[in-house]
Amino acid sequence: MTVRTFTFAQRPELWDGLEDLSRDVWPEYNRHGDVLNRYWSRLYDELPGFQAVLVDDDDRVLAEVHSAPCRWDGTRAGLPAGIDGAIAAVFERGDGEPDTLCALAVEVVPATQGRGVSSHALRAFRSLATGAGLGAVIVPVRPSLKERYPLVPIERYASWRRDDGLPFDPWLRTHERAGGRIVRPEPHSLRITGTIAQWESWTAMAFPDDGDYVFPHGLAPVSIDRGADRGSYWEPNVWVVHDGASADAGGAH
16 A cells, blocks of 8 residues: 655645544543644644645545644753643744644544554654754654553653563554654643533543542543532643754653
C-alpha cells in the first residue's frame, strides 16, 4: 500500500466526511479541553499547510494529523507547558519566526488501526517540518496504555522499559523506533474542567461525593468538588523530540 500525504491547503475536499473522526478516536471527555478547544478550529483557517491527511492509493483517508509551527530554544526547560502551552504560544505569542514543528495530534481511522499507519504519520510530521524549513519536531505524546495505570505518576510511567530496552508504552515505543527521544514527562499538559453533570455525561459514571475518581479512559484521576459543581482534570503527556534537538534536551526519563 502506498501512503500519500496531502495538506488541507492542497486538497481540502479530502476532509469531507471526516467530521466524526475525532469522536471515533478520542474518549468524549478528551474533546473538551479548556485551552485546546479555544484554539483548535483556528488550525484549519490560519495554518492549513500544517493539517494533513494520509491516504491510500484510492484516496481513502487513513489518518489525520494536526501540527503547528512554533519557536523552541532547543532546551528541555524551554519546552512548552504541555499541549495547552504549546497551542496557546502558537496563536498568542509573537516571539519571532518559528523554527520547530509541534505535532499536536494523530487520529488514525479506526478501520486502519494496527496497520502501521501511525509510523507513516510520524514521517508525515517530519515531511511537513522539512517542507517548511523547520528543524526539530516536538510532540506532547498521549501514552496509549497510560489509561490502564491512572494512579501511576507520569514520571514513573514514562521511565518504564521492556526487557529489550524499549519503552513499555506502545506509542512511546513507536516514537523511539522512529528516532524520537523521550525528553520530559508533563503531568499538567491538557486541562479539562466541567460541571458535575458534564463529567457524568462524558464518562457515563456517577460522582456522588467529593474526591478524586478514576474513570474510564482517564490517564489520571478527576477531582470532584460538588459544592463548586466542578470536576477538574489534568491530562499528563510526555514530550518527545524528533531530530534537530540540542544536547541540552538531555536523556530519556
